[in-house]
Amino acid sequence: MTISNFKLFQCWDEKRISQVINPEAASVMPADFMATHAPFTHIKYETHPSQVSDTSETGLLNELNEYAVNEEDGHAFVVIQGIPGTGKSHLIWWLKERYAQQNSERDEVLFIRRAQGNLRSTLQQIIESGIFDDATMQDHLKKLKNATVKLSNAALEDMILNNLQVATNEVKLPEAVSPRERRIKGDIEGFLLDPQVRFELKKPNGPVKRLLRFLSSDLQHSLANQEFPRFEAGDFTFQGLTADKIKQSNFEAARLVTQLKASEEMRKDLTVFLNQRQLIDFAIGRTINLTGTELKDMFGELRRELYRRNRNLAIFIEDVAALTGVDAELMEVLLERHTNQVGLCRIISVIGITDSYFRDRLPDNVRRDRVTHHLKLNDDQSSTAESDLLKDGDAIIDLAARYLNAMRKDRTEFETWYNANYATPADLPNRCTTCPHQATCHANFGKAELETGAVGLYPFNRQALLTMYTQLDMNKSSRTPRALLRDVLYYVLQSHTPKLKERMFPPAPREVGSQFNPPSWPNLHYNTVDTQGGKDAERLKSLLLFWGNKDAYSVEINGERNLGGLSRPVFEAFGLPFIEGIPSDRKIVKPDPVLPTPKPDLKPLPPKPEPKPPLPIISPLVITPQIAVQRWLGGEKLRHYDTFARILLNIIRDYTDWEAHGVSRNLLDERFKGYSRLVFEGQDSKVSSNPDDYIEFKRSQELGLVLSVVADIADKDSDWQQVPGKVGAYMAILSGWLRKEEARIVDFVQRPGKNIPAPLPLAKLLMLDCVFQDAVEGRLSSEQASPEVLFKTVMANCAAARDNKLPPSKMNSEVHSAQWRSLFKGLGNQATSLRTALLTALNRAQGNSPNVLFVDAATGLDILRELKAKDWELGVLPNLKVSNVKVWSQSYDNYNSLQSSLYPVLVGERQNLEQSLHTLQNYLKGGTPETVFQTIRDMLKLFSAPPYQLPHNFNSRPDLQSSQLTELITKLAAVCVARSQEELLLGFSAAGVLLPEVQLYLNYLSSFSKLLQDVQQATERAIFDAQSQSNAGQIAEIVGRNYDETIQSLQSLLSKEAVSV
């Protein structure tokens, strides 16, 4: 096949990527939606009033149409259930589009999209639908508008909490049965009133924020798909310091928090209590000033109005959870049959419901009796979040092709199609039909047969789409249509389109996607790719791993050489070299993987091993390795153990992709310290008495073949390297065995002992140890809060420690709490070896060279992000004996020390800092640092001047400045008010530098304060003495009185009456 110009070709419009696939699912245009809609061919009916013959979406539409024309009993309440992302919205939207096309003359059609997934946007949609615009409905419209205004109120957080607290008091709930429930009921009001509890509940990702995301779109982040406006047990796992603060609060809150801290059951019960829909609905209704009853009345009035106008109502709701708070009453409106009450119009409703909503919020009687059609889009038996829609590989290809097609043409073309042709699928614009590369593209990248014709899968191919989808990390994503679109199509095209022209597409395996991982090599072929691919090796690996068969076999198909299952044009399309690969004369068959867990692809068979060479004629006294193998297979002891173990260990070490398994070099060295760690069943050498120390390989024909190859390799006289095909055969045998044993070998290396599970991945354990080591040693501060900066700091400290250049820590100073110093001492001994171990653990080889290394920042950052997400909380590790492997025992012991003492250390150090701050503030009371320092100067001057001239030993320190003291106090106060564990740790760590300076000022001020106190005491004594001796005033008064009396007495003598009788 000759291909001329199909190179670095971009047939899609970059700006169309986000138009067609909107990750937030908020603003996709109807034309784009219809253009990308993949028909639901099989929908599972749980409930249906009659036999269903056509389970496709068209069958469902026809059913609705029949209801629409059935005036007698056209009531339908259709529930479409599925986990988020399974396509409920698409199906409902599509039904609405088609239903509206065919019934608009008869019905008012109201479509409520999930939009931002909150109540405000939902109410906004109802307003904007115009359904209440009629003059008779103006009051209702006003009420709705008022509700949306309420929902934009910034004080919603406190309003919702206040109303929830009111709800616990006013809403009549079932009588408490268990003692725990009674305790919760008794304490809940005080609990919800406590400021610290409210602060915790209002935290980002906390229950109040989740609730508000349902209510208002003013929040920064829209609600995650999995979230419901509900409380979770984890919301009440108050951490130590927070719990302590709450315990100092009102009695009810303190009591409940104590019980919550002690009992998981209590937390669950509180969750159940607060999640009662009467409580949440009451709180929401009161908050937005629109109760469910009022909404129900509005729709009741609407139905009567439509009845008067001889019209009916059809409501399509993408996700009823977006109406949480008023959903129960709205549901009653939808369930109300027009035949039950005169004057109501007929109503057909189709609502999307998630599994959890169906389970938790839909009343039993509704589920049982009133749902006319119950459809499911996912299998609820599955343990994983997986959509039924994409369990078939063809369905994945079909869906992806529709979106790829939509991205290849301008939106106007699709709008024309949508408006002019009622979005007839057969008339859908298809760029492939006019593409000059169609033949080459479709032949080499594959295509999907749609109603509009063949649509190419370029720049993907079938294998790439399936691999990326099946490799989705289920911890981060789920296997749903939304994940296929968002995490595969959108991510790959949006992130990497510009790289195509620059010959950088596809990027290295780990960079292709963020939510899916590259598959592992099932063989050693990546070495070949490294060797032959040169600078393009990493891109070639991506192509072979995702687009190809995950190997580098070079085989012929129809006279054309294929590499890894891919033809030359595929390589050329991306500007990649069509390397030689590993020659094979076999032809291959490439079946589609079967989802969800693809069967192992059929690989090109390795070359058949050469026929076993006849045993050489040797002296019976000389047992060569080859003979040893044969005898061993015959049941004898295995001789030449050293030879086998040494060579096989080298092969294991060199040909296992340790990096892919996250195994560091130091761990590898530690676990394979000497080849005695490899044990063959029946070997004649001594085996360690500790079974944790070695990995044993059982006696088998397969292992015998491997050892036979090893024996030949070990034989200096062997000509195995010269015999054509022998190298390939040997490689195939060894790689086949290695591939089979790889998981077990890797598991052995990754564990502290063969039978001891790894408490955590070693790199993670070391990283956590080193991060906390840095914190305890005072090497961190709040500036290192971001994982990126923290990572750089920790790694820099590790490198400095390794090179003996890390300055000693001063955190053992008396200025720190006893707890902190104790932890510091406990950790100190192993710090350097752990830091060195972490460096090695994160070192990765650059290409094949063992000498060129780079740090695996991605792993480190993942660990630190997780640590940050958990607010630096260290989980409890299982109790293990890991003393056999030094790096494990050190890191494990250190971790446990940290984990067990972290809380008391934080409490102790916080008290220590608070004490210092309190003392400082006490010295400054009644003044500022400036006035205090001025006072010191003034007083010293006063003391030295007449008349006082007081002798003292206080030394003035001009180097201590009030401005610096102000700064220190600000920093100290900031640490003391820290709430999260992260803030505390980083703050305390930074305080390592801060505290000695604080101490300097404390000593200075303390010394001066002491001087003042001494002077005060001495002066008070002197005054007391003087006062006790001196009563001048009194005496003077007496004297004065004496004067007066004497004078008066004398004056009276001068009067005429001055005669005694």
Next chain:
Amino acid sequence: MTDTLGIVELAEKVKALLKVNADLKTAGQQVKQIENTKIELEKLNTSLTEISRSYRLIKTRLPTDTQITFESDLGQLIKDLENSRQAFWQQQQPDQTVNLRRCGERAKRLTDLLRGSWRNYVAKQLNPLVNLLNLVVNLPEVAAQRAELQNLKHQLTSFQNSLPQSNNQLQKFDTQLESFRTILQNLEFEPEVRLFLEKIQTGTATIADLNETVLNWCKQGQRAKTFFIKLG
């Protein structure tokens, strides 16, 4: 570190204490002077009280010129005292010992004046009676009351030496004086005898005064032996 005061507050307190202490030192020195003034004033007061009391008691028995002199001097003393008081209070001259001593001297002069006048007064009242007593003391008619008269004379004479300090004292003086006089007047003498005796008392009796009645009286009983004749 005190829990209640910061450094600025503590410094303010210390500053205030230092000032109080300094003030107290100054005040300590004044106390001595005030105390001295007090002592001096008390001394003065004591003497003035005696003077006042006495003057009130005997004012009417003093000659007018003595009263005028006394009250004039007393007015000057009061003026001096008022000046001293003013200096003590208003001019803050706690040491008034000099001024008060000067007042004390004036008071002493007043006392002397009163004492002298009193002594004169007592003598004036007592002397004629004593002279009479001396004439008749050895007469047989007096023999029965001689001891009482001598005692009264002795007690009354002692009143000369100190100013009366109370009404009782003065009344006692008056009463005794009256008793003394009454006893002497009640002695039963013929009028020519009484006259003769009085002349004897005044040193004016002559032979010519020895009339019949007088001579008979002289010759009665043992009386003649009690008279001696003396020439000129």
